[in-house]
Amino acid sequence: MVERLTMPIQTLYAELIDRCEIAAFDADFPPNGGFYKTSIKGRDYWYFRESPDSSGHRRQKYAGPDGPDIRERIAKHGKTKSAYKERRQLIAALRRSGIAVPPDETGEILEALSRAGVFRLRACLVGTVAFQTFGGLLGVKLPGAIVQTGDIDIAQFRSISVATADDDQTEPLLDILRGIDSSFQPVPYATDACLHMANRNDIEYRVEVLTPNRGPDLEAPVDLPALQAQAQPLRFLDFLIYDAIPAAVLHGGGVLVNVPRPERYALHKLIVSQRRREDAAKIDKDLLQAEVLLDVLADRRRADLRDAWEELCGRGPKWRFLAANGMAAIDEEIRKKVVRVIQDDLSTEKPEDGPEGSSAT
Numbered sequence: 001m002v003e004r005l006t007m008p009i010q011t012l013y014a015e016l017i018d019r020c021e022i023a024a025f026d027a028d029f030p031p032n033g034g035f036y037k038t039s040i041k042g043r044d045y046w047y048f049r050e051s052p053d054s055s056g057h058r059r060q061k062y063a064g065p066d067g068p069d070i071r072e073r074i075a076k077h078g079k080t081k082s083a084y085k086e087r088r089q090l091i092a093a094l095r096r097s098g099i100a101v102p103p104d105e106t107g108e109i110l111e112a113l114s115r116a117g118v119f120r121l122r123a124c125l126v127g128t129v130a131f132q133t134f135g136g137l138l139g140v141k142l143p144g145a146i147v148q149t150g151d152i153d154i155a156q157f158r159s160i161s162v163a164t165a166d167d168d169q170t171e172p173l174l175d176i177l178r179g180i181d182s183s184f185q186p187v188p189y190a191t192d193a194c195l196h197m198a199n200r201n202d203i204e205y206r207v208e209v210l211t212p213n214r215g216p217d218l219e220a221p222v223d224l225p226a227l228q229a230q231a232q233p234l235r236f237l238d239f240l241i242y243d244a245i246p247a248a249v250l251h252g253g254g255v256l257v258n259v260p261r262p263e264r265y266a267l268h269k270l271i272v273s274q275r276r277r278e279d280a281a282k283i284d285k286d287l288l289q290a291e292v293l294l295d296v297l298a299d300r301r302r303a304d305l306r307d308a309w310e311e312l313c314g315r316g317p318k319w320r321f322l323a324a325n326g327m328a329a330i331d332e333e334i335r336k337k338v339v340r341v342i343q344d345d346l347s348t349e350k351p352e353d354g355p356e357g358s359s360a361t
Helices: 007-028 066-074 086-096 102-116 128-138 160-164 173-178 239-240 262-275 279-302 302-314 317-328 332-342
Strands: 033-040 042-048 060-065 123-127 151-155 184-189 194-202 206-212 223-224 230-233 247-251 255-259
Touching: 007 066, 007 255, 007 262, 086 247, 102 151, 102 173, 102 223, 102 255, 123 128, 123 239, 128 247, 128 255, 128 262, 128 279, 151 239, 160 206, 160 223, 173 194, 173 206, 173 223, 184 302, 194 230, 206 223, 206 279, 239 262, 262 279, 262 302, 262 317, 279 302, 279 317, 302 317, 302 332, 317 332
Parallel strands: 123 255, 151 206, 206 230
Antiparallel strands: 033 042, 042 060, 123 151, 184 194, 194 206, 223 230, 247 255
């Protein structure tokens, strides 16, 4: 059982996210310009056009898909004060409560990525650094042993990356990282040195970019033009990063990032634990993270957990088979709680081999 945070602490974390959203939005979109909405393939999106520079050029930046949140943010643009000192005070209180805090190096890299627009362009933080934010989002104190990591993983749908790059893109990801630590170097792909599967610095700190593999099997990295980076295609990742949510990392004045929904993260970890071919420590960590989240979700987010399970099962028998086998490896009492919520007996029958991907966006 994980320890719950008090309601005042949960409220403070929600307030920090709101203040970080205001600060990030105002930093991304200066007052010398304006927003406009355009329709692309039947969906409305907001863009920001800056005032002309000395040469008459007007830079255009992607703001996000239309919805009540962004419309409210636009209406308040430049009118709401979000002071750095006040955010630091919120973070000090949250640190004392036991919410996970990343090492300074992780925080500095995330801050640079956020400032460069990586998360504005709908990239999603995944892996253990994302897991660290779930304590604040779910109102619990996470066990320290499963929040430690020495790397950062970010993911983006390639379709989004291609579409937004027509109007907006960050500076090259490697340049962003070298602005923090000049020792960062690309890690060459095994069979083609022109392709890069990650970036790593002198102390072996690793920053990896991922993207869902939803068509034919791909192993070699592919371009993500909006981030000016290359990404490793992975199966099952589309389920994880779909419908990501905002979170605040407790560094500096708070770093606004996108993270997976906790129920998607938990179920994805069950699947990943069954697909690893080696590294028992990582398998154990996958299952422990899933177990902690499922325990909380089965108590406090039942509808979300049930909906995510039904979506997962709807993606094919192989998805359900892997997740059910992962569920069999967690604590028996927690598994019983989850079964009562998802209303599935979790009996497993190995499906015939077939596509593992999904057509969902």
